[in-house]
Amino acid sequence: MGLDFSVIPEYLDIVLWGAAWTIAITIGAAIVSFFGGIFLAVVALYASIFVRLPFRAFAFLFMGTPLLLQLFLIYFGLVQVGIDVPAFMAGVIGLGLHFAVYNSELLQTSILAVDKGQVEAARTLGLSRMQALRKVVIPQAIRDVVPPIGNNMIALLKDSALVSVIGVSELTLSAQRAIGSTYRPFEFYVLVAVIYYIINIFMEAAQRRVERRIQASK
């Protein structure tokens, strides 16, 4: 059959639109996973056992099963309970929750590693428990987990390709559309791989910059 990359320019705008959606999903899911991770970590460490146990079970289930399976659960599960969300939202929620669980595991360790004296000092100054947690402990805990959370975000970008399976028109699915009319899978999937690789390089550069700034602030 041979290769013919000359078909690409005609469909480039579709694919680049897809890339824009991939970036949007990655950012959306990154935000969900960040705040979700903080929430899950606080629940795991401070909530009463009756609250903690169901969340523990949820985390256990999400860490032990493939993301693709979770996406099917969330997409079809939400419809099942009567919440009709667009595929894009289901993708953001699914990816976000999946990585929230991993971020939470990182944060739990780093929250526990913050010096106890800091909380005592904050409490002595008159901050409530919640305030001490929010203004003293969590900011420091987050600073310590920036490098591994950065790695999770880069993994999130690559895993965002999976949401094409539940019908989100991001980079991968856009390429599939172009392939549907050109029958040139090799050319378009290679193009898609190159685009992911470039976004990946930018994310790694950003990660290094943030890490340097944090190093300087310590």
Next chain:
Amino acid sequence: MDFDLMQRVFPFFLEAAWITIILSVLTAILGLTCGILGAAARLSRFALLRFVGAAYVSVIRGTPALIQLFILYFGGPQIGIQLDAFEAGVIGLGLNAGAYMTETIRGAIITIDKGQIEAARTVGLSRLQTMRYVVLPQAMRLMIRPLGVNINALIKATALVAAISVVELTYTAQRYIGSTYKPFEMFLIAGILYMIIIYVTGQAVAWLDRKARIN
């Protein structure tokens, strides 16, 4: 919760779990092979091999595994590679896991104290002998746990082959979700089977790790 339905579909999930296990084992074997070769290339004396190793790791880790599978399975025929979905799954996932394992194995090897290598070379061992008798016996112990983490990720990554229609656990779950509209039940069955596979593998890795520590 529809337990009656769960009971009825369970045998089909068990069959699918078996496919997931076979897929995981074959992928792990290919992944380890690629990992060993990759680490050897990255630590080689020859600049060309080092470059090939680094490029392999960078390209594979910089792009989604799903796209790698698609290039192999859908794009392969265009460059003369004809594979069925299962073969494409094993080869694609194996090459992918191999890149992560390359870094794990290399990481364990370079943590071995340089002084030991110099000492071994001074005593008269060749480069290869130093590797075989001094570095690897120590590095192997260090890499068991992190390779276990790679294998855990690999088992979950086998779900991706559902996208190229290999009838394994996730594909089966997807199919039954579509036909029964019971996503929670199907997720629960598949999820528990995945966790059993991962738990048993984890125990095996922990056992190996303990064994390696005693000696």
